[in-house]
Amino acid sequence: MHILELRDIHAFYGGIQALKGVNLYVDKGEIVTLIGSNGAGKSTTLKTISGQVKPKQGNIFLNGKDITSALPHETAVSGVAQVPEGRRIFPRLTVKENLEMGAFSVKNKKVVAERMEKVFHYFPRIKERLSQRGGTMSGGEQQMLAMGRALMSGPNVLMLDEPSMGLAPIIVEQIFSIIKELNESGMTILLVEQNAYQALQIANRGYVIQTGEILMSGQSSVLLRDDQIKEAYLA
Amino acid sequence: MLAEILHTLPQVLIDGLALGAIYAIVALGYTMVYGILELINFAHGEIFMTGAFIGTAILITLTGLGWIAVMPALLALLLVLVITSVLTGFIGMGIERIAYRPLRKAPKLITLITAIGVSFLLQDLVRFITEVKRGNYILTGPSMFTDRVEVKTSSVLSVFNDASFKESFIIVFVVAAIMMITLDFFINKTKWGTAMRAVAQDRDTSALMGVNVNKVIGLVFFLGSALGGATGVLFAIQYGTIDPYIGFILGLKAFTAAVLGGIGNIRGAMFGGILLGVLEMFASANLTLMTNGVFGAEYKDVFAFAILILVLLFKPEGIFGKVVMEKV
Numbered sequence: 001m002h003i004l005e006l007r008d009i010h011a012f013y014g015g016i017q018a019l020k021g022v023n024l025y026v027d028k029g030e031i032v033t034l035i036g037s038n039g040a041g042k043s044t045t046l047k048t049i050s051g052q053v054k055p056k057q058g059n060i061f062l063n064g065k066d067i068t069s070a071l072p073h074e075t076a077v078s079g080v081a082q083v084p085e086g087r088r089i090f091p092r093l094t095v096k097e098n099l100e101m102g103a104f105s106v107k108n109k110k111v112v113a114e115r116m117e118k119v120f121h122y123f124p125r126i127k128e129r130l131s132q133r134g135g136t137m138s139g140g141e142q143q144m145l146a147m148g149r150a151l152m153s154g155p156n157v158l159m160l161d162e163p164s165m166g167l168a169p170i171i172v173e174q175i176f177s178i179i180k181e182l183n184e185s186g187m188t189i190l191l192v193e194q195n196a197y198q199a200l201q202i203a204n205r206g207y208v209i210q211t212g213e214i215l216m217s218g219q220s221s222v223l224l225r226d227d228q229i230k231e232a233y234l235a
Numbered sequence: 236m237l238a239e240i241l242h243t244l245p246q247v248l249i250d251g252l253a254l255g256a257i258y259a260i261v262a263l264g265y266t267m268v269y270g271i272l273e274l275i276n277f278a279h280g281e282i283f284m285t286g287a288f289i290g291t292a293i294l295i296t297l298t299g300l301g302w303i304a305v306m307p308a309l310l311a312l313l314l315v316l317v318i319t320s321v322l323t324g325f326i327g328m329g330i331e332r333i334a335y336r337p338l339r340k341a342p343k344l345i346t347l348i349t350a351i352g353v354s355f356l357l358q359d360l361v362r363f364i365t366e367v368k369r370g371n372y373i374l375t376g377p378s379m380f381t382d383r384v385e386v387k388t389s390s391v392l393s394v395f396n397d398a399s400f401k402e403s404f405i406i407v408f409v410v411a412a413i414m415m416i417t418l419d420f421f422i423n424k425t426k427w428g429t430a431m432r433a434v435a436q437d438r439d440t441s442a443l444m445g446v447n448v449n450k451v452i453g454l455v456f457f458l459g460s461a462l463g464g465a466t467g468v469l470f471a472i473q474y475g476t477i478d479p480y481i482g483f484i485l486g487l488k489a490f491t492a493a494v495l496g497g498i499g500n501i502r503g504a505m506f507g508g509i510l511l512g513v514l515e516m517f518a519s520a521n522l523t524l525m526t527n528g529v530f531g532a533e534y535k536d537v538f539a540f541a542i543l544i545l546v547l548l549f550k551p552e553g554i555f556g557k558v559v560m561e562k563v
Contacts, residue, residue, distance in 0.1 A: 072439070072442035073447045082443050
């Protein structure tokens with residue numbers, strides 16, 4: 001059984017059909033990347049999974065359970081964490097409060113404290129900034145905070161929407177190596193990226209999406225060598 | 236002239252604090268809802284008024300049953316405050332559920348007009364019920380805490396006159412202070428309070444954190460309306476006579492106080508309310524004197540609102556409103 005599976009998803013976003021029958025799955029422990037150009041339907045796919053966009057047709061399964069009609073907060077509670085595009089840090093909450101919000105559905109305070117320590121392990125810089133307001137941090141720090149916040153819920157699947165967007169190359173390197181590290185410690189990851197080359201470098205498998213349809217899918221190593229992909233996305 | 240203003244200053248401050256505390260708590264209701272929905276909930280002044288009527292009705296009933304005579308007055312007050320605030324809290328939540336939530340995605344103006352409609356509905360409903368029950372929509376509750384307390388402020392500074400207040404002033408002020416401190420703590424220090432602030436900043440992302448946004452919005456309406464209703468009770472006790480229209484002008488002023496302090500800002504609303512109350516009482520006591528009789532005390536609102544306009548001209552975001560620099 002796949003941990004996350006999309007079957008024939010059709011969805012509309014802003015009046016246009018953004019997804020036209022997307023099939024996709026993620027297995028436990030994998031990094032799967034969804035690559036494609038601007039407006040191809042990458043973000044809509046993630047939003048459909050998290051419940052922010054309701055599909056017109058098709059089903060979404062989490063651990064075999066149909067979550068197609070779940071509301072965003074229900075999907076979050078059932079184990080899907082999303083790092084949204086543009087990070088969406090709560091600007092006027094402190095860094096600590098941002099992390100606490102990530103663990104909103106966790107009742108046990110001890111678990112929250114443990115998870116926070118774990119977040120500090122991956123992102124030591126967050127620990128130095130706990131009382132600072134989220135909105136005053138740099139883009140790279142906000143990306144780290146957004147990832148840390150998502151980890152606070154203790155998710156089964158971590159979805160990242162364009163984590164490299166707008167960041168300096170050196171920061172992107174760091175972010176990607178942390179994604180890799182997270183995966184090595186057992187986290188299942190669905191990574192949406194425009195930065196196809198870097199995403200395929202760390203992913204097990206990849207899907208290429210174009211105008212709402214999956215154009216191609218397979219092992220990252222295979223996709224990296226594919227001439228068509230090389231020309232369209234890796235140039 | 237200055238000496239004469241100083242004579243009355245202690246009394247102005249006492250009366251201003253009582254009125255200001257009432258403005259402040261009603262202002263909290265406006266500012267909380269605005270902060271989370273960007274909606275000016277015009278019905279909030281009517282929630283305050285409904286609270287005043289519910290509270291007075293309970294007091295009249297308790298008096299009729301002969302309970303007030305045997306009960307300590309403070310206990311009776313506490314009982315009335317709790318029952319009223321729970322009821323108005325649910326009324327506020329119900330209004331959100333029925334009238335505002337279906338319009339969540341509609342243009343803001345539509346919801347605003349709906350709020351004005353709800354406001355009229357509550358006014359007429361309260362008027363109707365009161366007229367049916369009492370034959371008159373102006374209601375005077377049993378008098379409580381009416382003993383006057385003298386304050387010998389003249390012994391502090393010889394230029395001051397002595398001041399006095401009804402015992403109810405202490406009740407109003409203490410209850411108001413407790414409500415404000417508790418709310419401030421709740422919003423800043425608890426998990427649900429943090430969720431309220433998070434939803435106010437970014438509703439979609441809050442949902443991704445597992446926060447049930449509708450529940451949080453319902454909670455905001457419950458808290459704002461419970462506080463507003465309790466304040467109505469305080470108002471009825473302090474000023475004695477109420478009618479179904481007290482919520483309109485008071486709501487307008489409380490909203491003004493919220494804007495003055497920086498709309499969406501909790502502490503700003505508290506400060507704005509107190510400031511507006513004191514300014515109004517100051518104008519009421521001194522306008523005739525300051526303008527050589529050209530403007531009488533009845534121009535107090537003009538004075539208070541002129542100050543508001545001045546503040547907003549120089550600080551459009553309000554006194555405590557902050558323009559937060561946000562990096563992308």
